[in-house]
Amino acid sequence: MNTPIIDFVNEYRNSEMIRLHMPGHKGAAFLGREDKYGVLDAFSFDITEIEGADNLYHPEGIIAESEKNATALWGSGKTVYSTEGSSQCIKTMLYLALLHNKRIYGEGFSNRVLAGRNAHGAFMHGAALLDLDVEWIWPDKKSDGMCSCPVTAESLKRMLNGCTKLPMAVYITTPDYLGGNVDVESLAKVCHEAGTLLLVDNAHGAYFKFLPKEYKNYRHPLELGADMCCDSAHKTLPALTGAAYLHFSKNVPVDLTENVKAGMALFGSTSPSYLILESLDFCNKYIYEDYREKLADFCKKSDELKRKITKMGFSVCESDPLKITLAVKGDDGFTGDDLSDELRKNGAEVEFSDIDHVVLMITPENGDEIFSKLEVIFKKIGDSVIFSRKEQDNLCSRKKENGSLHIPERVLSIREAFLADGEYVDIESGRGRICASYSLSCPPAIPIIMPGEKVDEEVFLTLKRYNIKKIRCVSENKWS
Numbered sequence: 001m002n003t004p005i006i007d008f009v010n011e012y013r014n015s016e017m018i019r020l021h022m023p024g025h026k027g028a029a030f031l032g033r034e035d036k037y038g039v040l041d042a043f044s045f046d047i048t049e050i051e052g053a054d055n056l057y058h059p060e061g062i063i064a065e066s067e068k069n070a071t072a073l074w075g076s077g078k079t080v081y082s083t084e085g086s087s088q089c090i091k092t093m094l095y096l097a098l099l100h101n102k103r104i105y106g107e108g109f110s111n112r113v114l115a116g117r118n119a120h121g122a123f124m125h126g127a128a129l130l131d132l133d134v135e136w137i138w139p140d141k142k143s144d145g146m147c148s149c150p151v152t153a154e155s156l157k158r159m160l161n162g163c164t165k166l167p168m169a170v171y172i173t174t175p176d177y178l179g180g181n182v183d184v185e186s187l188a189k190v191c192h193e194a195g196t197l198l199l200v201d202n203a204h205g206a207y208f209k210f211l212p213k214e215y216k217n218y219r220h221p222l223e224l225g226a227d228m229c230c231d232s233a234h235k236t237l238p239a240l241t242g243a244a245y246l247h248f249s250k251n252v253p254v255d256l257t258e259n260v261k262a263g264m265a266l267f268g269s270t271s272p273s274y275l276i277l278e279s280l281d282f283c284n285k286y287i288y289e290d291y292r293e294k295l296a297d298f299c300k301k302s303d304e305l306k307r308k309i310t311k312m313g314f315s316v317c318e319s320d321p322l323k324i325t326l327a328v329k330g331d332d333g334f335t336g337d338d339l340s341d342e343l344r345k346n347g348a349e350v351e352f353s354d355i356d357h358v359v360l361m362i363t364p365e366n367g368d369e370i371f372s373k374l375e376v377i378f379k380k381i382g383d384s385v386i387f388s389r390k391e392q393d394n395l396c397s398r399k400k401e402n403g404s405l406h407i408p409e410r411v412l413s414i415r416e417a418f419l420a421d422g423e424y425v426d427i428e429s430g431r432g433r434i435c436a437s438y439s440l441s442c443p444p445a446i447p448i449i450m451p452g453e454k455v456d457e458e459v460f461l462t463l464k465r466y467n468i469k470k471i472r473c474v475s476e477n478k479w480s
């Protein structure tokens, strides 16, 4: 029998490509030891809930102790581990907010959540499983292409004032996939004045807590007033894929933290990975030792590289320091996918590209040598690729203005759409039908269409632009 996955990964390891993508450990070994063949032996670290190994969903021993260490590092009211990413934490946050609302309002509870439209798929899954009534918060004007959703305090206040019943929570995704941020502090004030909870998907911002003060636009959501937030450790810290944190503010009602393990168990496997738990445990030590200094130094170098690439004529958009986001002319010119191909040819694999953007994700585990390597690579690409420097002028802001936001008609709830009989069809055949799943240009882009919404002409054209070929639609015999 062949081993296609191992073969692929082995080839990638041996290629020594620069990893400008997740996970944050960049392939450096923090776990395991070499076996007799010189292969890293992580298997001997993979155990289950044997005597003394504690239980993630009823922790009283070593896991409780390690979670306490994480709580101290983040200065939270409580921090718990997830071995199934921020995805598990997002569903749990929604579950906890719903339970809390039921506790306060009894039969008159609200299952409504106001959510920034750039929500990740895990939010949709949570909304479907918990049968939530989602009202989208759209950007005030135009968005950054399809990848961000700058929710403002004013628009949130307006929406909350317009609600006949207070929603159970407000849900925001920040930083977004391009490294853009919203003003969590103002949003938290609006939520708390209204009497609702603010939940933040901070999957990409675990490291914000440890940034130097000068990065004042990139502070951790808990410090800015969020009630609960999730951080994917595996995206920006040296943890295994799947490792994440669910944090609670010190001010949250006690039932939220009391019910957290029940919620995490509801959405997780009964066999959580000890390898992932060990990598989270390791992260505590790693952060405690000299991470702040390492990060500060690395971010300075990253800023310097961004300045150099900008001088070469590339459009580097404002982003959090561990992302390098480039805007590219797109459509009839040089696309983000073209730039990502050029980078690959030169030995660097990126996190994401589409028509308009390329996103690189870096961490101190890449080592300082990536800065000189990337400088050489960008210089080479800039010299050889035919794209007009003039076209690059103000491209980041022009891309924002280009963003065409279109609000499709909702026909079914998210739950009804996910649970309806559905089929994959070519997008041509999907015109006019109801979407049964979501289509993204990139996670967590502003989805072009959400489950339960109608594929109208504008949606169809946008799907085409993003080269989406198939779409899952609700079967016609059910809902015609």
Ligand SMILES: Cc1ncc(COP(=O)(O)O)c(C=O)c1O
Pocket (backbone or CB within 6 Å): 084, 085, 086, 087, 088, 120, 122, 173, 176, 177, 201, 203, 204, 232, 242, 243, 244, 443, 444
């Ligand atoms: C903004 C955002 N939220 C949530 C997730 C899910 O995180 P995880 O992969 O840790 O489950 C992702 C994953 O890419 C994401 O980009």
